[in-house]
Amino acid sequence: AQKITQTQPGMFVQEKEAVTLDCTYDTSDPSYGLFWYKQPSSGEMIFLIYQGSYDQQNATEGRYSLNFQKARKSANLVISASQLGDSAMYFCAMKGYSGAGSYQLTFGKGTKLSVIP
């Protein structure tokens, strides 16, 4: 079974500062992918960044980077130069074999990020 843990229910960050959102995961599958999604108040899930379990380099996408520490089973999201529009819920998710015939995406409970002007 797959499990994602996000231990920070809420985070505050000053505008233009960097912030790290924590994510740890558990799986027995050697092949998996880690995803971060942003969910603004409008409700739509917006894909931010992906890291594969065999990728040697940490993923980066613009202001988003993923601090992937495989031995620790952590995949923290780093947002640099925070903007007011970054205020939203952030979900860490893992895709791997579910054991029931599919590769489903398993989500954490999320972290609510608030950017302060």
Next chain:
Amino acid sequence: GAGVSQSPRYKVAKRGQDVALRCDPISGHVSLFWYQQALGQGPEFLTYFQNEAQLDKSGLPSDRFFAERPEGSVSTLKIQRTQQEDSAVYLCASSPLDRVVSGANVLTFGAGSRLTVL
């Protein structure tokens, strides 16, 4: 279409009514997923389709929940005899490939259908 479209966006049902939620995935996407998101929680997996075949329905909470994708494109999630605990946002997502874990096979989500059962 350009994105995943869900309807209705909002549905209010009286306890015991049947509801049907529609999902129009991105054209050509093989995989389609339904998720349930309770208030303040992360999405929980309900069911998965590969084209028209429902390969995994392990997340459906009861036999009151039924999903179909008869022609491998549009999908409908049906909830019979709705209960208050069914109140949630129902998210549909699609991805281009099947059983491939990669950055090229990202799930694209719709805006969701918010169900409120009174």
